[in-house]
Amino acid sequence: MIAVHVEALSRRFGAVTALDDVTFSVPAGSIVGILGHNGAGKTTLLEILATLLLPQAGRANVLGHDVVDAPRALRRVLAYVPAGGTSFFPRLTGRQNLEYFAALYNVPRREWRTHSDAAAAVFDIADALPRRVDTYSDGMRQRLALARAWMAHAQVWLLDEPTRGLDPHARALTHAAITQQARSRGATILWSTHDLHEAEAVCDRVIVLHHGRVTLDQSTEVLRSQPGSLLRAYGDATTGGAA
């Protein structure tokens, strides 16, 4: 079953081409790394799939829900973690933020607390929940954003640099928690990252974007069989050596 299908997707911002004729499909239950330099189009791609941005050409759907025609149905199957972790009300505590978003994710009121606590425990942020978010470090905010996404119990996760700013311990926890989502719940993960080692370790497949175009779409199993090959392939894909 195809969870995410993108076909000839294009998007420009003025004179800048963010996505140019991007096509790929992601089978349900897989973890796909979206790699590329800054400005390669990773965030644009995820924002279109999250229904926050409209494409100018092409089509995309998530579990059959078109990003243009059925955004509300699509948001019911989706969890989105924006880059940067600043997407919270800073004067509320971590728990108050999670409870607010639990309501927006249709969690019944009596379960806000248990869902928030469970989500926070998964990403090792439970101790900080009583504190206001404006006292959090970048890494703590990032973990809170992941906990918020976890509460959605979504079938498809769109993660925009989810481990940015995390220490090695939190990074390992995040890898484990997200991998578990994919393996035990059959969730599909699109994971944008700059970290090649992370992509190789966690993802089933990597898609490299360069100037808005897909320049590499390869299984990590193949890449792992030759040490250093992802680094070489990434280098080729981002310097015009691969297509």
Add this chain to the structure above:
Amino acid sequence: MRALGKVWACVLKDVRIDASYRMSFAMDVVDGLLMFAVYAVLAGLFGDRSLDGFAPLGFLLVGVATNGALMTALVCFAQAVRGVQAAGAIKAVIATPTSPLAVVVYSSVYPLVRAVLDLAVWLVAAAVLGAQFAGLTAQGITAALVVFFVAALSMAGFGFAAAAFAVVFKRGDPVMWLIGGASMLLGGVLYPTNSLPPMLAILAHWVPTTHALHAMRDILLGGAGLADVAPSLGVLVWFGVVGVPLGLMTLAAAIQYARREGTLGHV
């Protein structure tokens, strides 16, 4: 039931954010006291003259307090949008299964409840100062609440348009400027509308505040019932029935525009 839970979540969020700004709350109280004193002194200047058949103190304080509460109904939707924009949470909110329009509507509940409480405090203070309220009965208060909520609805259409402006242009609010200014000039807040020049008096009929203030003064100061203010209430309902769907469509179009232009997350 889910909708009620979401309303409650929005109210809790807003109460908690408000409570976290203690100094601002204290300043609001001081500001309210100062403004109350200004209008009380101003009423004294009118002496024994009546304004639209009512004593100046009651006329002014009901006008100013009701207009203040209606301005909340005008700005609360745009403030809800700006609140999530400023926090950087707008993308995270829109990516949830809850409709963005619903989030904006739910986020108006707390400011509106607070506006009603502020209005009540002003009226109680006015009564303590000697304003005569013939309508301060259970029936009168109920009628006044009905009028206020219908009047708030009549403002909501403009309020959604202001929220649409916030989605697209982020800052500046011509809707607030236009409707707020028209309310003060034409709505009969500080003086009766029959004292306006004829052309302005005609324009005054096109401002919801005019009808809301007529009804509120008739009920609270004159002891009128809902049936007595039915004409004013009818105009307010008309504003709401026409304005709310138009305003919601404008807001939905603004969100779609921001998705198309890629400016949803801009502050």
